[in-house]
Amino acid sequence: MGAEGGGCAEAGDATSAGGRSDVLVGEVRTGLLANSRALTEPEATAVVALRPGSQVRVSVRPVPHAVSPGLTLGVHCPVPSASGTRCDGLGTVLSRASLTSGRLVQASTHARIVLGGRGPAVEGHRPWAHHLVHPGAIEVVGRLPADDLADGFLLTATGDGPGAVLDLGAVCGRLLDQVQESPILDQKPPFRARRTRFRFVLLPCRHTAAGESFRDSGSEDSGTTFGPSPAPGHVCRVDFVVADETLRTLRIHGSGLGLVSVVGLCEDLALHDWLLTTVQHVVAGSRVRAGGGGRLSSQLKPVIDHLLHVWMPAARVGEELLPVWAGLEQRAGFSRQWESLVGWIRDQLALSLLAGLGDGAR
C-alpha cells in the first residue's frame, strides 16, 4: 500500500523516486482575534509579520486577508501511526498564520511526509542542510503504509498525554497563541468563541476507490494546475468528518495537486467551518434563551457586527480543487446551513424592529 502512486502530493518534486509515496498532513486552528474591533490592513500586516525581513502577503478581495511568511521548524520524532508502528521522521514542518477580515485568526502547519524514500539500510541521518533546502518535508525511515499514517494522524488525540509523536496541532496552537499575544491587540474580543481544529491529509489516488467519489469532469480538462505537474490535478475522493465539538478531519485522495493550493483549500474550509460552528453555537444559545416579545438576544449583536459579512466560500481556492468545495456544499451543505442561520438572525432582527415600533406607537 505504501509504495503505490509515487510522488502524488507534489508531482513536480525533482527528488521523486520510484517506490515512494508522499502524504501531506496538516492542521489548521481557527479562532476569533483577541481584539475589540476589526483590524485595519496595516495593523493586520503588523500582527502577522512574524519573521523580520520577510514580506506579509496581503489581498483585499473578496475579503481582506493577510498571510504571514512561512515559518520552518525542525522536527525529529516518530510520526503518527494508527497501528502503533514506530517510525522516526526527520525534517521540517511549515507553518503560517493568517488574518481574515481583520477579525479571524488562523494558524496552519503542514508537512509532506515522504514514506519509503530510503531503504532501511540507510541508517545514517542526512545533514540538516539537506532538510533545510526542502522545507516542509519529513523523511521517514522504515516501512509505514500511507493509510496507517493518515489514520494515525487524523484520529489520535493530541495535546493530552506526553507527546511521543509528531504533534502538528501543538505547533499550530503555539503559533496561534503567538499571534494572539501580539501587543497590537487589546485582548478584549467582542464575544467568546472556541477555537476549532481542522486536520487534513492528502493521499495518493486509490484506483479502486469505492463508495461515493466525485470525479469532476469540469475541472479535469481545465488544465490549470500549480507547478509543473505532468498530468492535470484531480481529486478522486474526499471525506469530511465533524469528529467532535472542535475537531474536524478531511481526507483527500488526489493526484497532481499543488501542495500550496491544498493547504489554501484547507484553510478556507477551516475558516468557513469555524464561522458555521460559532454562529450555530450562538444561535442555539439564544434560541434556548429566547425572551419572547421580539427582543433581540444580546448574543446576536456581535455576530451581526463581526461575522456575517465574512462568508466568502472558495475565495482563495485553485480551480482544480473547486470540486472539493462543490462536493462539500452538496453533502455537508455548508452554504445552505449558513444561509438558514443568517436568515434566522435577520428574522429575529426584523421581529425586534417590529416590536420596537409597536412599543413606540403605544
Next chain:
Amino acid sequence: MILFATSDKGGTGRSVTSCNVALRCALQHKDVCYLDFDFGSPTAGAIFHVDSVARGIAGGCGLHSYLEGSVAAPAELDLWRHIERAELQPRPAGAGRLVLLPGEEGGGEFPIDDEMIDRCQRLLRRLAEEFELVIVDLSAGRSYALQLALEVTARPALRAVTTRWLVFHRWTRQHIIAAAGLAYGEHGIVATAAAKGHNHDRLDDSVRFVRTAVPAPESPQFASLLPTQAAWLQETDAELQKLAARRGVGRSVLLGSVPLDPVLQWREQLILDSDVWTLRIANKETSAALDALADDVLNDDAWEGL
C-alpha cells in the same frame, strides 16, 4: 475574566465555594473554565463529582506536566460529560461550557522558573480568549502557585485581561487576621504584586473577600439556642465585624458570605436545587448565597472601587 481564588489558611472552603460558583455561572449561560492550581492537593475532581480525577488526573497530562513542559497542552475535561450527578445529565439546555483543567495525582508544590511563567501566561491568555470566566484555584497561603499567578498577570500579554482576586476566609478572629495579612500584609498579594510591576491601585481594587462558614444567628439552625447563647453569638458577630473593618476587610471589600452548611463542610460537594428542595440536605440560604456570589463575580458593579 480571570478570577484567582485564594486563602491564607487551609479548610476555608475556598475550593468547594469556587466550584459551586463555577457551576452556577455555567448554568447562567456563561462559558466557564476551572483550573486546579492547588498543586499539593488537587481536589476539584472530587468536588465536581468526577471520580476518575478525584485526586487529580493520572498519566502525566495535567497542569503540572504542562507547566513543567512535558506536554503541549494540559488535559481539559468537559464537565457536562463527566459530572456523575443525574440532575446535571444531559447538559442543561442553554448552559455554557464548563471545563476542568485538573491538577495531577501525586503532584506537589514546585519552585517556578521563567519557562513555567511563559507557559502559564500562554495558557491563561488562551483560556481567557475562549471563556468568559476562568477560575484559578490557588493553594492556600503564600504558595508557589500564588507567586506564579502574580508573576504571570504582570506580563504584558495578560495585563490587558481583567484579573480579579478572591480571598476566602472563615468568619473567625484568626481567619480574619490571616486573610487581611494575605491580602495587605508584608509579602501579601498587594505588596508582592507591586514589586512584580503591577499597578498598585488597580490591583488593590481587584481584591475582594468571601466569608465562609458564617453562622447566621437568625437562621433556624440556631432557633433552639438559649437566650444567653444567642446574645453571645450576636455579640461575637458584632466584634468580628469591627475587627474586619479595622483590618481593612470590612463590608466595602466584601463580595459575599456563605453560611455554615454541613453539605459544604463535610461533603465538600456541589449544591444543586435537588439537594435543597428534594433531598433537603442543604439549606436554601446556602444556595441563595452561592447564587448571589456567582452573580457578583460577573457583575462589574460589585468590583467598582469606592
